[in-house]
């Protein structure tokens with residue numbers, strides 16, 4: 001292990017459950033919520049290298065890390081090693097916990113041109129690119145990738161992981177699906193276990209971790225240094241406090257009340273409106289409707305989606321109190 005991988009290992013030792021980078025989701029507002037529930041280590045949404053270098057407004061928003069938003073890694077993506085090096089230099093100025101290179105995004109708009117999972121089609125180029133980015137900055141550099149492009153029978157990740165370690169990469173996150181699988185099929189954590197077994201840098205297992213019990217099982221089955229949670233955190237950001245309690249062998253925390261769910265939605269709304277203005281803030285907060293829970297989300301989704309202003313959303317949320325009162329009466333009456 002190098003001092004850079006030791007840094008990542010010690011971050012994961014104190015907080016092994018990481019909030020995944022998710023475009024349009026894992027922004028500063030959502031990181032604050034998840035960190036409040038115990039996701040001490042977070043990763044930004046991916047930032048396109050060209051936009052990072054140009055200082056585009058979207059890149060600046062994504063890469064701005066407040067002092068209480070640390071440790072957070074900045075994730076960059078691109079198809080060109082020179083541009084990724086330059087983008088990493090810009091990212092390093094924000095003093096992230098580390099810089100993560102996205103080599104796992106399967107979306108055609110990203111991978112077709114060679115960025116994201118596109119690097120998996122040429123592992124030698126990916127390793128050379130990673131080495132250059134590592135050499136360009138003095139913060140640790142990690143790679144988030146998939147087990148292979150697909151449909152290989154032996155996934156290249158097991159052979160690739162030691163080569164990335166040799167290149168100076170300080171840690172790996174492995175989404176245990178092929179690029180071709182997208183989000184279909186089941187994530188196979190055994191590939192993360194096999195990769196962790198052949199490297200001394202920390203590996204974070206990712207894919208289909210849906211509950212606190214899954215967190216414990218993923219760590220135990222793979223021997224990985226950490227677990228990354230994406231979609232389950234959108235549905236239920238409380239997963240981090242539930243996982244923390246289970247890992248610490250404490251009794252499970254009580255499930256969130258409906259009032260707590262509404263309070264979290266309000267907090268996200270306020271933060272997003274402050275960061276992006278009313279119109280955009282109201283819009284982007286809609287993606288967090290699932291955290292209201294099945295009952296409230298079903299009842300309020302269409303009204304929230306029709307709301308254009310903050311006060312309209314607040315009115316809908318105020319109405320939820322009445323709705324809950326009615327539903328509780330209904331339950332009691334049965």
Ligand SMILES: Cc1cc2nc3c(=O)[nH]c(=O)nc-3n(C[C@H](O)[C@H](O)[C@H](O)COP(=O)(O)O)c2cc1C
Nearest residue numbers: 020021022023045046102175207208209229230231
């Ligand atoms: C809405 C959404 C946006 C995502 N954006 C990114 C991203 O910006 N960078 C990245 O590396 N992965 C991204 N991912 C992939 C997740 O980080 C994660 O690897 C994947 O969802 C599998 O984990 P999960 O089963 O816990 O969701 C995204 C996933 C979702 C659902």
